[in-house]
Amino acid sequence: MNAAARLRIGALAAVGCGMVACYKDGSQKVAPAMAPPQALRVDSPALAPSGAPVAPAAAGEVREVGGPGERGTFRFVLRFTAPKVNELFAVETVVTDAATHAPVPGAKFSLDATMPEHGHGMMTQPEHRELAPGRWRTEGMKLHMHGKWIVEAKAEAGGRTDIVRVPWDQPPAVAGPVQP
Amino acid sequence: MGPTARSRWTRPALRNRGSPDPQVLSRRTHRRGARTAAACGLGLAVLASCAPRLDPDAPWSASEFALLRSLSPVAAPAPNAGNRFADDPAAAALGQALFFDKGLSANGQVACATCHQPARRFTDGLRHARGVGEAPANAPTLLGAHSVPFLFRDGRKDSLWSQALGPLEAEPEHGFDRMAAAHHVAARHRQAYEATFGPLPPLQDSTRFPAHARPVPLDRGHPHDRAWQAMAHVDRAAVDRVFAHIGKAIEAYERKLVPGPAPFDRYVAAVLRADPAAATLLPTAARRGLRHFIGAAQCVTCHNGPWFTDGAFHNLGLPRAAHAPSGIDVGRSLGAQRVKEDAFRCGGLHSDTKDCPELRFLNPRFADFLGAFKTPSLRNVETTAPYMHTGQFATLAEVLAFYQSLPGTAEVGHRELTLSLVAQDIDPVEIIAFLHTLTSPLPDARWLHP
Numbered sequence: 364m365n366a367a368a369r370l371r372i373g374a375l376a377a378v379g380c381g382m383v384a385c386y387k388d389g390s391q392k393v394a395p396a397m398a399p400p401q402a403l404r405v406d407s408p409a410l411a412p413s414g415a416p417v418a419p420a421a422a423g424e425v426r427e428v429g430g431p432g433e434r435g436t437f438r439f440v441l442r443f444t445a446p447k448v449n450e451l452f453a454v455e456t457v458v459t460d461a462a463t464h465a466p467v468p469g470a471k472f473s474l475d476a477t478m479p480e481h482g483h484g485m486m487t488q489p490e491h492r493e494l495a496p497g498r499w500r501t502e503g504m505k506l507h508m509h510g511k512w513i514v515e516a517k518a519e520a521g522g523r524t525d526i527v528r529v530p531w532d533q534p535p536a537v538a539g540p541v542q543p
Numbered sequence: 544m545g546p547t548a549r550s551r552w553t554r555p556a557l558r559n560r561g562s563p564d565p566q567v568l569s570r571r572t573h574r575r576g577a578r579t580a581a582a583c584g585l586g587l588a589v590l591a592s593c594a595p596r597l598d599p600d601a602p603w604s605a606s607e608f609a610l611l612r613s614l615s616p617v618a619a620p621a622p623n624a625g626n627r628f629a630d631d632p633a634a635a636a637l638g639q640a641l642f643f644d645k646g647l648s649a650n651g652q653v654a655c656a657t658c659h660q661p662a663r664r665f666t667d668g669l670r671h672a673r674g675v676g677e678a679p680a681n682a683p684t685l686l687g688a689h690s691v692p693f694l695f696r697d698g699r700k701d702s703l704w705s706q707a708l709g710p711l712e713a714e715p716e717h718g719f720d721r722m723a724a725a726h727h728v729a730a731r732h733r734q735a736y737e738a739t740f741g742p743l744p745p746l747q748d749s750t751r752f753p754a755h756a757r758p759v760p761l762d763r764g765h766p767h768d769r770a771w772q773a774m775a776h777v778d779r780a781a782v783d784r785v786f787a788h789i790g791k792a793i794e795a796y797e798r799k800l801v802p803g804p805a806p807f808d809r810y811v812a813a814v815l816r817a818d819p820a821a822a823t824l825l826p827t828a829a830r831r832g833l834r835h836f837i838g839a840a841q842c843v844t845c846h847n848g849p850w851f852t853d854g855a856f857h858n859l860g861l862p863r864a865a866h867a868p869s870g871i872d873v874g875r876s877l878g879a880q881r882v883k884e885d886a887f888r889c890g891g892l893h894s895d896t897k898d899c900p901e902l903r904f905l906n907p908r909f910a911d912f913l914g915a916f917k918t919p920s921l922r923n924v925e926t927t928a929p930y931m932h933t934g935q936f937a938t939l940a941e942v943l944a945f946y947q948s949l950p951g952t953a954e955v956g957h958r959e960l961t962l963s964l965v966a967q968d969i970d971p972v973e974i975i976a977f978l979h980t981l982t983s984p985l986p987d988a989r990w991l992h993p
Contacts, residue, residue, distance in 0.1 A: 449853055451900050481959070486855060488906035503904030507855045508844060534606075535613040535847055 429516065431461050432525030438464070439516040439527040441474075448509045448533055451487070454501045455494070458518045461525075466497025470520035474501040476512050476531070509535040597838075599830035600822045603814065610837045610847075615811040617849045617922070617983075620689040620798045624896035625889045626704045626791045628739060629798060637735040638796030641789060643993035646727050647711060649675050649718030655710070655793065658682040661991040664923040665800065670866060670934025676715035679872070681934040684927050685797055686986075687920040691854035692901040696916045696932040697878025698856060701902055702894075703797050704790035705887040711789075712757055720757035720767050721786040728789060740788040744781040751778050783886065787893035799990045802923065802983030807833075810980070825980050831970070832977030840946075840965045840974060851921035851981065858914040860958030862951055864933045871955050872932075875915040879907035914956030925982045939978060943971035 429439040438461045446452035454474055458467045472491050477484040489503035506512055512533055517526040603611065620629075628634035641647065645654045658672040659665040665685040667673070672682035680696055688694065694706035710716040711724060728736050729746050737743060746752045751774065759768035771779065804812075806825060813821035822830065836842045845853050856875035882888060882902065889899035916932045930936040936945065946965040952958065965971070985991060 448847070449855070451904060483911050483959070484909075486906055486909050486912075487904040488908075489904060503900065505904070507853055509847070510844070535610050535843070 428514070428529045428531070429456070429527055432518075432527045434523075434525045435461050436523045436525040437461055437467055437518050437520075437527075439518070439525075441514065441516060441529065443504075446504070446506060446533070448535055449505065449507045451503060451505050454504055454514075456499045456501065456516050458497045458499065458516075458520075466495075467518060467520050468496035469493070470497070470518040472499050472519075473517045474499070474504070474515070475517075476504060476506060476514045478508065478510060478512055480511060481508070506531075506533045509533045597831045597834045599827050599834065601834075607834075607837060608814075610843060611811050611814060613848060614837075614843075614851065615808045615849060616804060617687075617801065617808070619801060623689075623702065623794070623798075624898065625702050625894045626794055627895040628788075628791045628795055629704075631739060631795055633735070633739045634792045634795035635799055636796075637732060637739060638792035638794065639799075639990065640732060640735065640993060641728075641793055642796050644727075644731070646731060647717055647719055647724055647789075653717050655707070658710075658716070659685050661985065664802075664926045664985070666927045668928065670864065670929050672716065674710070674713075674716035675718035678710075678713065678715045680932050681929065683919060684923060686800055686802055686983075687850040687852070687922055689794075689798055690848070690850040690920070691852060691917070693854065693878070693882060693917065695878065697872070697874045697881075698917055699878035699881040700885065700887075701882050701889050701899070702887075703794035704787065705885065705889075707790040707793040707797075708786060708887055711786075720755050721782055722753060722756035722767075722770070724789060725752075725782050725785040726754065728785065736785075736788070736792075739792070740785075743785060744778070751775065752782070756782070780892070784893060787887055790887065796990070800986045802986055805922065805981050805983040807977075807980040808983075826976055828970075828973045828976035829980045830977075832973035832975065833980075835969050835974050836977055840969050841963065842965075842974070845918045846921050852918040854918065856912060856915035856917050857962070858911065858916075858953050858956045858959050859931075859945075859962060860949065860951065860953035861931055861935055861945075863954050864931075864935045866933075873913055873955055875909075875912035875917070876907075876956075879905055879909070879912055883907055911956070911959060914953050915959070921978060922981045923983055925979045939975045940971065943974060947971065 424445045425442070426445050427440060427442045429441045431438050438459045440457045440459075441454050442456075443452060443454040456472070456474060458470055458472065459465060460467055470493075472493070474489060474491060475484060485505055486507055487503045487505045489501045491499050491501045494500050510533060512531045514529045514531050515526060516529075517524070623629040642655045642659075645651055645657070647654065653674040657674060658667045658669075658678075659682060660667055667682050670681060672678040672680065683696070688706075689703055692698075692701060694700040694703065695709065700706040700709060708721075711719050712721065725743070726746055729743050733743060744752070753770045753774070755767055756770035756774060757767045758771050759765040762768060763772075774782075806829075810821055810824040810830075813824055825833070836846075845855070845857060847853050856878075858874070883905065885891070887893055889902050890897050924930075924939065928937060928939070930939070930942050936942045943965070946962075947967060947969075949958070949962065949964055965974075
């Protein structure tokens with residue numbers, strides 16, 4: 364990952380889980396004062412050892428989540444517009460080598476979402492298309508219930524496999540901003 | 544819940560499905576409250592939460608507020624690209640005529656409106672729909688049917704227009720066939736049909752178009768199937784096209800069936816504008832019931848959105864109805880396969896769109912589809928008894944008793960882990976009082992008769 368991307372993700376992660384707690388790779392040293400506008404946020408169990416769930420997002424908000432995989436082999440960054448419950452949505456995932464930050468082309472890639480507390484996944488079978496080396500577009504995602512989901516991205520390439528699991532708290536469908 | 548508890552819900556007062564009597568509900572609520580308090584005070588309810596009674600007018604939390612916003616109001620049907628006549632007034636007028644037309648049945652006695660009676664919020668009050676014969680399932684309301692991506696209890700259809708064709712050829716329902724339906728339209732609705740959909744095929748040519756014909760995949764020896772197979776491919780396609788147009792006209796009509804605001808909608812609107820009079824718009828028991836519904840009882844997990852349904856499929860582990868037809872209904876696991884292959888599916892020959900993401904991404908092998916059935920809308924549920932897909936429960940009290948006991952195991956598949964017991968210290972009478980506030984005025988009267 365280049366310095367600019369590290370800075371961006373570091374600053375954004377600070378929104379959800381605090382600068383120091385969010386990183387394993389040393390990027391916590393990035394000064395919050397250097398943060399760009401917080402249009403995107405990164406929250407991931409890999410980035411957030413505390414396991415704090417991703418903060419709920421209003422439907423339509425662009426989110427960027429993910430981080431290093433559980434084996435430290437690949438790095439996954441998932442970008443999508445926060446979906447409404449029970450509506451199809453798409454995700455773009457960038458898979459890079461965790462050590463070299465180079466894109467991982469031609470991987471066997473999958474993206475799924477499950478509700479561990481409920482013992483089920485999605486009722487859809489998403490389709491994945493590699494738009495550019497290491498950059499995947501997944502269509503057909505649908506979170507049919509509000510509540511705690513785990514979004515899982517998995518890649519297999521060059522005999523190496525890695526997976527990242529991102530908690531996602533799906534809010535109920537709301538017509539507009541929540542203002543009691 | 545044991546037999547003693549279950550017997551509570553068989554009391555005559557609770558079997559009355561009429562509008563809630565606030566005084567009766569209030570008395571019952573107080574009795575229930577007293578019982579709960581006594582149990583907690585005596586230390587009898589070891590595992591019960593013994594939570595203090597809900598304040599029906601406590602400030603809504605941000606998450607509760609979000610849930611309220613998600614449940615109201617009901618919107619007009621979204622555009623349906625699969626039916627370019629969906630919002631065509633002339634198609635709706637023809638669809639209305641067809642909906643009430645008993646000529647579209649084998650015995651001339653069954654119309655769509657036979658089982659979807661307007662005065663009963665488009666249901667029939669029976670456990671199993673009764674057409675030419677007895678159907679294997681309860682007739683669901685049509686109100687809100689447009690709001691879900693898949694139709695029928697097992698989701699074997701993916702549009703209202705395609706759904707409408709199923710009962711016409713189902714032997715226990717209309718018992719009709721598409722060839723006869725086309726002849727009937729030519730005889731009784733030709734002008735309206737051709738004004739909207741263009742010329743009918745030369746149906747008077749009996750050498751090409753027999754009196755009765757339809758595909759019967761499970762009985763290739765059926766006279767209707769033999770007649771169908773004997774027809775030229777181009778003629779079969781022409782009849783299929785007329786049949787699809789019948790469905791599209793009926794959909795155009797059904798999209799007009801938008802009910803007025805329910806008391807719950809007026810309450811939510813008042814809450815949203817911070818109207819201090821909001822509390823006066825629903826009975827106390829109903830306001831408590833609403834808090835149970837979106838709170839501890841977790842009803843809103845599946846009954847969500849403006850139509851109180853997630854449009855999804857769940858295995859509740861329902862008891863087998865004593866009057867159930869023989870054989871096991873595997874529900875969505877078969878329906879998901881059927882809809883992918885249906886001749887009148889989205890993206891098919893007679894669909895007006897090729898953009899069908901719901902069908903494209905549907906996973907027919909989703910494991911929990913086995914024994915799963917579609918979540919029904921709860922709007923107007925007070926008026927649509929009996930309940931569940933084969934009418935297992937006669938009253939809402941029986942339904943709530945089921946959710947507070949979850950007896951037995953699933954007949955096929957397994958009961959969904961999502962489904963947790965509704966706690967005993969939640970008064971089902973309050974939830975039922977809330978459900979009564981979802982009863983809307985009927986749609987505009989001009990749509991309620993031929």
